[in-house]
Amino acid sequence: MLTSLLLTGLLAADPAPPFNRAVTLLSAGTDYRPVYVDSQRAVVEGQERLVLIPRQGAIRSVPARVTGGPTQFRATQVRPSGQVQSVRLNFAGCGAEVWNGAGKVAALQGNFRKALSCDLPGEYLFSLNFNPVGTRLAAADGAALRLWDAGTGQLLKQQKGHYDSVQFRPDGNFLVAAASTTTGTGRQLELWRSDLSRRISALQLPRTCLQGLSRDFALDNERVALACQDEIRVWNWRKGNVQTLRRTRPGEVPEAAPVLYGDFVAHSGNGEGVSLWNLKTGQRLLQTGVPQGRQVTDVAFAPGGFMAVALSDGSVQTYDAYKGGKYLRTQQIFPKSDRIQWLHLTFSSNWGQMLVVESQSARARVIQLPGG
Helix, strand or coil, X not given: CHHHHHHXXXXXXXXXXXXXXXXXXXXXXXXXXXXXECCCEEEEEXXXXXXXXXXXXXXXXXXXXXXXXXXXXXXXXXCCCCCEXXXXXXXXXXXXXXXXXXXXXXXXXXXXHHHHCCCCCCCCCCEEEECCCCCEEEEECCCEEEEEECCCCCEEEEEECCEEEEEECCCCCEEEEEEECCCCCXXXXXXXXXXXXXXXXXXXXXXXXXXXXXXXXXXXXXXEXXXXXXXXXXXXXXXXXXXXXXXXXXXXXXXXXXXXXXXXXXXXXXXXXXXXXXXXXXXXXXXXXXXXXXXXXXXXXXXXXXXXXXXXXXXXXXXXXXXXCEEEEXXXXXXXXXXXXXXXXXXXXXXXXXXXXXCCCCEEEEEECCCC
């Protein structure tokens, strides 16, 4: 009888309301970016603060600043346990520390004067990435690859070399780093064991790859995608081959890294819209246009292969990669205005929510996806 009553109550209970919320963040122009969203909360990272947005109730803004000088948050992620984790860079003290929602966890061991360019806080080279479970932190700082215990701050390993960026593979078993070659004539991608004990493989690249703002790359458990002046290259380290995809405007330094999703890769070119390729066939499925006076500000994939393209007029276009790049709809996220709106996107890991941040005016919206 009790079981029957409980079942009847559950069936009769109203479903949870959709997570739709628009908020204004503090400190406009602080270079906000979306980090994470699920059915209960969203996380936004800014240079000066982290913002935690619950489904209901007051938002929480955590300032990075400490007494004595400028600080910044970097590499923010949400661990599988649900805990928010970040790195706080202290330029005045020339140090770095792991931070969680309650405060400082551990100071990172090491000398950061060169990595942080402490007298010039806007001009440092310090790429940071936690492993997926948040127990290790890797850094590329122009002079070495370094690996720390994220819980204690202990420096576990370092490998010397001119490294620009580093990322853990999604399964956490390996990491990939971009570096200049020892001769300085080109660049290379390197695959390392996750403890930095051994380099597994390396891919030599010309100087026309991984330039300027596109020094980052996209990776999954099998491939790395990167941008070059004339093409997008996709390195499959399991098969040992490189796939080359021609850009529509060769010869221009790319402004963004590609985006990988399953057997698809997308890239936003310099004023040329977004290209979408099928990696199985090598076929370009789609080349979007850009209305006059607008530009693409971000590209991301939602679960199920839905490609979202953010435009500077405050709108987001959606395409279905599994249906050949079929156009689905355009959604106006923020009201149109005469100025450029820098929209950035992320999606929940399961179909449900989209988080959109407009960094210049410090606005954020969580949008419940249809059927989410």
